[in-house]
Amino acid sequence: MSEPLGYPVDLHTHSLRSDGAYEPAEVVRRAAARGVRIQALSDHDTLAGAAEAIVEGERLGVRVIPSTELNTESEWGDVHVLGYFLDPQDPALEERLRWLREHRGRRIELMVEKLNALGYPVRLERVLEIAQGGALGRPHLAQALFEAGHVPAYDAAFSTLISKDSPAYVARVGLTPHEAVRLVREHGGVPSLAHPGTVTDLERLLPQLVEAGLAGMECYYGSHTPEATVRYLRLAAEHDLIPTGGSDFHGRGAHGAPLGGVRVPESTIPRLEARRAKGHSRPEAYHSVAVGTER
Ligand SMILES: [Zn+2]
Ligand SMILES: [Zn+2]
Secondary structure, X not given: OOOOXXXXXXXXXXXXXXXXXXOHHHHHXXXXXXXXXXXXEOOEOOOOOHHHHHHHHHHHOOEEEEOEEEEOOOOOEOOEEEEEOOOOOOHHHHHHHHHHHHHHXXXXXXXXXXXXXXXXXXXXXXXXXXXXXXXXXXXXXXXXXXXXXXXXXXXXXXXXXXXXXXXXXXXXXXXXHHHHHHHHHHOOOEEEEOOHHHEOOHHHHHHHHHHHXXXXXXXXXXXXXXXHHHHHHHHHHHOOOEEEEEOOEOOOOOOOOOOOOOOOOOOHHHHHHHHHHOOOOOHHHHHHHHHHOOO
C-alpha cells in the first residue's frame, strides 16, 4: 500500500454509478489513500453515488462535492459540462437526470422496435451484448444488423436503414451545451466546461456558454500539454472563468489520470463557492445540501 501521493484536490472522478469501475465509497477510499482531501464525484447524468461517497469521505477526511457530468448533443463536438455543488436530494433535478439517462438507451430501443416492424428482426439483447455495458449508440445497432444478415456490410446499415431520413431512424434526444449549463444553474450548481480540448470551435462557443451561466473551465487535465494548459488558462481569464481541473479517473484502462494526478489549486474551491452564491443560482439549494448530508 505504498502508492505515491497525488495532489489534494480532484474535481473530476467517476464511479460505478456511471462508467467508472469502482463503487463510490471505494473511489473515495482510493482517493484518500492518494492524499486527496477534496473530491468531486462527477458521474454522468447522476448524483446517485453522492450520499455514499459523502459518508465515506466524512470517515476519511475527504470533502466530497456532489457533482455530475452532462454530455451534450450539438455541432460543437464533445461538449461535457461538469455541475458542482448540486443537491442529490433535489427531486426536480433527479427527474431531469433520469430523463437523460433513459433517453440514451431508449432511442436505440425505439430503433430496434422500428426495425422489427419493418421486417429486419434484431434482438435488443444482442445489441446490448455488442455494447458491452457502454452507452448505447447506432454503431452497436449497425453491427447487429450486419450480423443478422440484413445488410451486406456494417456501413450499409447506416446508408439504408438507420441514418437520418432512413426508415428506422429515431432522432437523438439530449441537451445542447447551452441547456446543460442552464440546467446546472437552475438547480443551484456551478457549471464548468470539462476537458475543453474535445470542443469544436471553443473560442466561438465560450462566450455563448458564459452568457448561459458558465462559471468555470477545466484547464488542468491529464491529457493537456503544458501549452494547452497555458492557452486554456488565458481563455479562462479572458472570459472570467474559474480554472478547474481533475483526473477524470474511471479506473478502467487508460481513461483519465490517477486519482489526484492533476494539480488543481486549493483556492479553486472558495472561488467556485463564491459563484454559487451569486448569479443565477438559488441560495436555498445550498442549505438543502448541508441538511441532506447530516446524519
Ligand atoms: Zn467527459
Ligand atoms: Zn468524465
